[in-house]
Amino acid sequence: MAEEEKGGESTLTVVLAGGVNLAIAIMKLVAGLITGSGAMLSEAAHSVADTITEVLLLTALRRSDRPADRVHPFGYGKERYFWSLLAAVSIFASGAMFSFYEGFSTIFGEPVEQTSPVVGYVVLALAFAMESVSWVQAVRQVRKESAAAKQTLGEYLRLIDDPAPKTVLFEDSAALVGLVIAFAGLGLHQLTGSAVWDGAASLAIGLLLAVVAYLLGRTNRGLLIGRQADPRLVRGIGEAIVATPEIEALVDLQTMLMGTDQVLVCTRVDFDDALGAADVEHVCVRLANELIDAFNDVTEVFIEPVPRNDPDLRARVLARYGDEVAKRWNPATGSVPVAPQSPEAGG
Numbered sequence: 001m002a003e004e005e006k007g008g009e010s011t012l013t014v015v016l017a018g019g020v021n022l023a024i025a026i027m028k029l030v031a032g033l034i035t036g037s038g039a040m041l042s043e044a045a046h047s048v049a050d051t052i053t054e055v056l057l058l059t060a061l062r063r064s065d066r067p068a069d070r071v072h073p074f075g076y077g078k079e080r081y082f083w084s085l086l087a088a089v090s091i092f093a094s095g096a097m098f099s100f101y102e103g104f105s106t107i108f109g110e111p112v113e114q115t116s117p118v119v120g121y122v123v124l125a126l127a128f129a130m131e132s133v134s135w136v137q138a139v140r141q142v143r144k145e146s147a148a149a150k151q152t153l154g155e156y157l158r159l160i161d162d163p164a165p166k167t168v169l170f171e172d173s174a175a176l177v178g179l180v181i182a183f184a185g186l187g188l189h190q191l192t193g194s195a196v197w198d199g200a201a202s203l204a205i206g207l208l209l210a211v212v213a214y215l216l217g218r219t220n221r222g223l224l225i226g227r228q229a230d231p232r233l234v235r236g237i238g239e240a241i242v243a244t245p246e247i248e249a250l251v252d253l254q255t256m257l258m259g260t261d262q263v264l265v266c267t268r269v270d271f272d273d274a275l276g277a278a279d280v281e282h283v284c285v286r287l288a289n290e291l292i293d294a295f296n297d298v299t300e301v302f303i304e305p306v307p308r309n310d311p312d313l314r315a316r317v318l319a320r321y322g323d324e325v326a327k328r329w330n331p332a333t334g335s336v337p338v339a340p341q342s343p344e345a346g347g
Contacts, residue, residue, distance in 0.1 A: 010164040011061055013141050017134040017168045018054030021047045021175075024127045031123035034116050038106035039185035039201035040123070042099035046178055046205060047127075049095030050171050056087040057164050064259055074300065077259010078224060084163035085220035091171065092213035099206030106199030117190045121183065128179045135172035141165045149230075159230050162260040163223065167216055174212045178205045229255040229263045229297065237265060237291060237298070246272050246283045249308040252317050263297045270308035280305055 025047035032040035060083030068075040142165050146156035160166050185201020188194075228234065234255050241250050252268040271280050288301035306313060 010141070010162060011058070013134075013137050013165055013168050014054050014057045014061065016137050017172060018051055018058070020130050020134045021050040021054060024130055024175075025051055027123045027127060031120050035120040035186070036113060036115055037117075037120055037182075037186050037189070038102045038195070038198045039182040039205065040120050042102045042202040042205045043124075043127075043178055043182045045098035045102070046095045046175065046209060049091050049093075049209070050175060052090045052094055053087040053167065053171060056083050056090060057167060059083050060087075061164060074258050074264065075262065077257075077262045080260060081163060081220045081223040084167060085217060085224065087167055088213050088216035088220060091209055091216070096206045096209035096213060099202050099209060103199045103202030103206060106195050106202060117186055120186045124179050124183050124186070128176065131172060131175045131179065134168070135176060138165055138169040138172050142169055160219070161223065161257050163216070163220055166219065170212050170216055174208050178208055181205055181208070223257060226256045229257055233263065233295060233297060237267075237295060240291060240294060241267055241269060241287065244283070244287055246275060246279070247287075248272055251306050251308050251310075251313065258299065261297050262299045263295070264300045264302075265291060265298055266302045266304075268304045268306045268313070271305050 025044055028040055028044035028047055031037075032044050060080040063083065064077050064080035066076045066079075142156060142160075143153065145165070146153050149156055151159070157166055157169075181201050181204050185198045185204075188197035188201075234253065237255070238250055238253050241247060241253070247269045249270040250267065251270055252266075254266040256264045256266075258264050271283070275283070284303045284305075287303060291301050292298050
């Protein structure tokens with residue numbers, strides 16, 4: 001998928017989610033004040049947090065598209081990860097913390113009489129229908145992009161380099177679950193006359209938001225630190241380098257996500273000793289252009305000529321990729337070291 005098309009799809013998903021969440025937040029707040037339901041007020045805070053999240057995601061999409069300049073020669077792609085991380089923090093700070101507060105206040109504070117629960121049921125039903133529209137758009141985008149990447153939905157979400165659709169999908173899924181929890185709390189409060197159920201629903205909503213915030217925060221932390229590109233892309237790059245006739249061995253291959261659809265490639269190779277300095281220079285330029293043309297996500301390529309049998313370099317490569325890869329890696333064979341994806345690569 002072209003970067004422009006993918007960015008436009010992400011913007012549509014975020015704008016739709018933001019508009020829906022703002023309308024739902026107002027509805028829930030009014031219903032919470034009318035019914036006196038702590039769970040309903042927690043859901044209002046949930047929707048406010050989601051609305052703030054969409055604003056932060058829109059900021060991420062806009063600022064990360066700026067071109068590279070003298071101050072940031074690799075571009076601003078990682079700004080998307082920074083603002084998305086703030087969005088995850090917003091979900092926890094604005095949604096989860098208020099829900100915990102409301103839950104404990106309802107359970108241990110002065111009892112609040114429930115009034116007009118029907119209003120709450122109607123608002124929750126309308127909110128569920130509206131939230132489903134945003135959720136369907138998020139699901140449609142991630143399914144479309146996972147199919148284009150020839151990955152399962154789980155693999156795509158784990159290796160995703162654009163946190164916007166994942167954030168919307170997770171928060172919309174949490175919103176739908178939260179609405180069901182609020183409905184249950186409201187109903188049990190009405191049936192039993194005990195506000196404990198309402199408070200318990202608020203605590204459950206807070207816990208749900210905290211889990212979502214943690215998962216999204218972990219994803220963006222990995223992207224900000226600098227995560228390896230998709231292992232399939234790394235293998236493809238390695239195979240292309242090994243297939244270059246002037247190269248005798250691929251000694252090291254490092255990749256890093258610099259932003260959505262932006263991959264930095266650094267490789268160390270052992271050239272044919274018969275080549276002269278000018279020949280090596282021409283091969284480096286040609287190979288870099290070939291990799292950029294062959295792999296759409298590759299934006300920068302750095303090639304360093306090294307001897308394949310340097311013990312210090314080999315030790316650093318093996319230390320980086322671990323014992324499992326070390327047992328299989330042999331610089332004389334031209335094999336490609338690819339780091340296994342850790343669980344925190346996605347979230």
